[in-house]
Amino acid sequence: MNQPLAPTRVGYDANDLRAQPPASAPAGQPAPVLSVVIPVYNEEDGLAALFARLYPALDALGLRYEVIFINDGSRDRSAALLAEQFEKRPEVTRVILFNGNFGQHRAILAGFAHCRGERIVTLDADLQNPPEDIATLLAKMDEGHDYIGSIRRQRQDVAWRKWASKAMNRLRAKLTRINITDQGCMLRAYSRDIVSLINQCGEMNTFIPALAYQFARSPAEVVVGHEERFAGESKYSLYSLIRLNFDLVTSFSVVPLQWFSLLGMLISGGAGLLVLLLIGRRIVIGPEEGGLFTLFAIAFFLIGLALFGIGLIGEYVGRIYSEVRHRPRYVISAILERDHG
Ligand code: UDP
Ligand code: MG
Numbered sequence: 001m002n003q004p005l006a007p008t009r010v011g012y013d014a015n016d017l018r019a020q021p022p023a024s025a026p027a028g029q030p031a032p033v034l035s036v037v038i039p040v041y042n043e044e045d046g047l048a049a050l051f052a053r054l055y056p057a058l059d060a061l062g063l064r065y066e067v068i069f070i071n072d073g074s075r076d077r078s079a080a081l082l083a084e085q086f087e088k089r090p091e092v093t094r095v096i097l098f099n100g101n102f103g104q105h106r107a108i109l110a111g112f113a114h115c116r117g118e119r120i121v122t123l124d125a126d127l128q129n130p131p132e133d134i135a136t137l138l139a140k141m142d143e144g145h146d147y148i149g150s151i152r153r154q155r156q157d158v159a160w161r162k163w164a165s166k167a168m169n170r171l172r173a174k175l176t177r178i179n180i181t182d183q184g185c186m187l188r189a190y191s192r193d194i195v196s197l198i199n200q201c202g203e204m205n206t207f208i209p210a211l212a213y214q215f216a217r218s219p220a221e222v223v224v225g226h227e228e229r230f231a232g233e234s235k236y237s238l239y240s241l242i243r244l245n246f247d248l249v250t251s252f253s254v255v256p257l258q259w260f261s262l263l264g265m266l267i268s269g270g271a272g273l274l275v276l277l278l279i280g281r282r283i284v285i286g287p288e289e290g291g292l293f294t295l296f297a298i299a300f301f302l303i304g305l306a307l308f309g310i311g312l313i314g315e316y317v318g319r320i321y322s323e324v325r326h327r328p329r330y331v332i333s334a335i336l337e338r339d340h341g
Contacts, residue, residue, distance in 0.1 A: 032092075034058070034065040035117030036134070039107035043125045044076040045231030050127055051085050057131040058092075061138070068094045068111045069125075073101035086336045099333035104186075104235075105208055106330045112195050114335070120190045122208070127230040128156070129187035137189040140222050146191040147216035149209060151182040152226035161241075168245050176252040178210045180221075183248065187224050188212070204322045204329060207248040214252070250315050257316065260309045267302070 036058065040047070058065050067089075071079045082095045096110050108122055119141060121134050129150070137148045155162055165184050173179055190198075190212055197215045198208065213219055236244070249256060281288065 030064060032064040032066045032117045033119065034061070034063055034134075034138070035111075035115035035120045036065065036067045037070070037108055037111030037115060037120060037122045038067065038125050039070050039072055039104045039111070040074060040078050040082065040125045041072040041101065041104070041107075041235050042074045042076045042078060043232055044074070044078050044081060046126055046229070047078060047081045047085075049230050050125055050131075053127065054123075054131040055089060055092075057134060061135060066092050066094060066115070066117060068096065068115055070096045070107040070111050071098060072104070072107040073098050083336060090338045093336075094338075095336040096332055097334045097336070099331045102330040105206060108186075108208055109198070109206075110330050110332065113199055115195070118192050120192070120195050122186050122188050122190075124186050126232065128227055129185065130225045130227065133187060133224040134189075136222050136224060137187070140220055141189055141191070143220070145216075145218045145220040147194055147212050147219040148189040149180055149182070149213070149219065149221040150185045150187045150224040151221055152185050153223050155182075155226050156228040164241070172245075172248055175249055175255045176210065178213050178252060180209055180213060182221075183207075183209065185224065185226070202323075202326075203251065204327075205247045205319060206251050207244070210248060210252055246315055250319055254316075256312055260312060263305070264309075267305075 036054070038050075043050075054067065058067070069082045069085075071082055079097055082097075086093045086095050094114070096114060098107065098110070111122075112120065119138065121137060123129060123131060123134070129152075133150075137150070140148045161184075165182075169181070169183055172183065186209070188209055194212050194215050198211055201211060203211075278288070
């Protein structure tokens, strides 16, 4: 405990994106069994409570662990609180400081790129998932599973979010064949193999649990607790939730585009029949009059459909664009970790 601690490796880490071998433990220091990865964005009110519950829960597991906090460009005192915690428990704490807000999933990706454990658990900083449930995940892993998802026992969120995520879960399961019962819960455990595979993916926008599910040989799920946010409020607005769900569907499936071409074929087939019918009618009965509003209704419907289709293609094009730019997924301004040298 009394060893001098110096924050090390302070600097720019833009090329952190691509496949990296798992960061190896410093000489003479055995690699931890468990890495806990926690993204933090403006959580100053809840961090003290998190530390107070997380560390005892991990100590109780009786295994070598490390906790990696990623400060995702918080604008409050979160970074300072994390640095303080690092001073208190430097042997098991590491802090990655981003120089801006890059989003929860990229923060977790940075944690994955730097963690050393054989098993990796992700956890939110807001105490919505009890840290004590990590033991449940690890016990399930002992049964030979390489990826453990979680289902919230009693979800403590506002009603519209429960309803919307149920509907979205169903749609996503159909579109992507990824069967995650509860996509919103980030308390999950991954084996080192899965995390290495995820580290090899250079995607800009992704949804980590779905990516892991695709790589997993033997995925399983357990039921975990869910509490109301200890402090602060959700960082996801309706808008960012819609963005996240677009990421989830378009990153894992092109079925929406295929639906569109099928729909286009059906509609043009139907319209062709209508034209034939009108020609026949004209020959047999004579020209029709009126029907103006019916025409409007049909036209508006088709215009709406066309706009949605263009927007959908835009979603994919936008994603392709952000991939081909090859910008860094995140920029690290500093890493606080014990100097073992
Ligand atoms: N988070 C983050 N960057 C962001 C948004 C959120 O690192 O841009 C973190 C946040 O601090 C929390 C976790 O991601 O630890 C989940 O966020 P939140 O609790 O707001 O999401 P919700 O539980 O409402 O889905
Ligand atoms: Mg939350």
